[in-house]
Amino acid sequence: MEYYEAIDIWSEVKDGTFYCYTVFKRISDKKYAVQSRDVYYLAKVDECLKNFKKQKISLFLEENIDVRGIFTDSIETAILEFENSFND
Numbered sequence: 001m002e003y004y005e006a007i008d009i010w011s012e013v014k015d016g017t018f019y020c021y022t023v024f025k026r027i028s029d030k031k032y033a034v035q036s037r038d039v040y041y042l043a044k045v046d047e048c049l050k051n052f053k054k055q056k057i058s059l060f061l062e063e064n065i066d067v068r069g070i071f072t073d074s075i076e077t078a079i080l081e082f083e084n085s086f087n088d
Contacts, residue, residue: 003027004065006056009075016042021082022056023075024065033069034082035059 005025012018022035036059038052059068070081 002066006060007032007075009079013039018042020052021079022059023078024060024069026066026071029071031071031073032075032078033065033071034078035065035069037082 003026005027007023007025009021009023010018011021018040020038020040022038023032024035025032036056038055040052070078070085072078072081
């Protein structure tokens with residue numbers, strides 16, 4: 001059985017708009033992978049929180065992070081890999 005730790009990493013994109021990366025740390029080898037990136041708007045924070053929490057859990061249950069993510073040695077590299085996967 002594999003264990004994971006969920007970590008939320010925040011980045012301000014512009015005034016009132018933030019990215020929240022859902023990163024999973026695989027406990028067995030201490031590697032990191034990004035599951036998703038959600039966009040939060042200060043003006044709609046309550047609505048965003050409700051929707052994205054449900055989505056985070058659904059994604060994790062539907063597709064194993066070992067299949068969905070690219071595991072790396074650091075959180076920063078995992079975020080770069082995630083972003084680059086959309087630029088290919």
